[in-house]
Amino acid sequence: MLKLFYATGACSLAPHIALEEVGATYEAVRVNMKDGEQRKPEYLKINPKGRVPALLTDRGVLTENPAILAYIAQSFPDANLAPTGDAFAFAEMQAFNIFLTSSVHLTFTHAFRPERFGEGEAAAAAMRAKVPISLTEYFALIEERLSDGRSWVHGETFSISDPYLFVFSSWLQRGSFVDPERIPQVLAHRARVAARPAVRQVLAREGA
16 A cells, blocks of 8 residues: 655645545555654655655655656556656656746745755845745746646646645745735636645645
């Protein structure tokens, strides 16, 4: 059975939703990051990076959201969460998810955990000051993508990219990062994802 290690409010919400969407049999194990469980030996044996998510499979542990999400989609093809039979479309989907990881998520980390990248209050202040500028730029690209009337990131079919984007559009509520009036389609997408039964169930389970 699959076992997902997650933390409430973290990016692990995306694979948690994906597992629920595909109807997988899995166990969700909460890692209490406030208590530092991610740095304890028991968890470091699972994921030496000390981060979530981690997905324990019958072949070993997977880390990093783009990899985990792709694995879930490919393992449950009938759920149609990825175009597994179209190499270009699948790569395009991965490109979007990697953009969320390498640009959007990283920028939020500059706001929430600047100590990972620099020492002292001056460095932290400089990083935080740049966050709204960068996020406004990144979400403008996503807003443009959604502005053709599509319901989901890649068209009219819900995919692994949608819960992943939902994570970060939800994080916008944690601060004054992006003017809401500039991203109406992103916010409408967030509402559509939040209304899905699987998403409501996962949010209730996580207490988010």
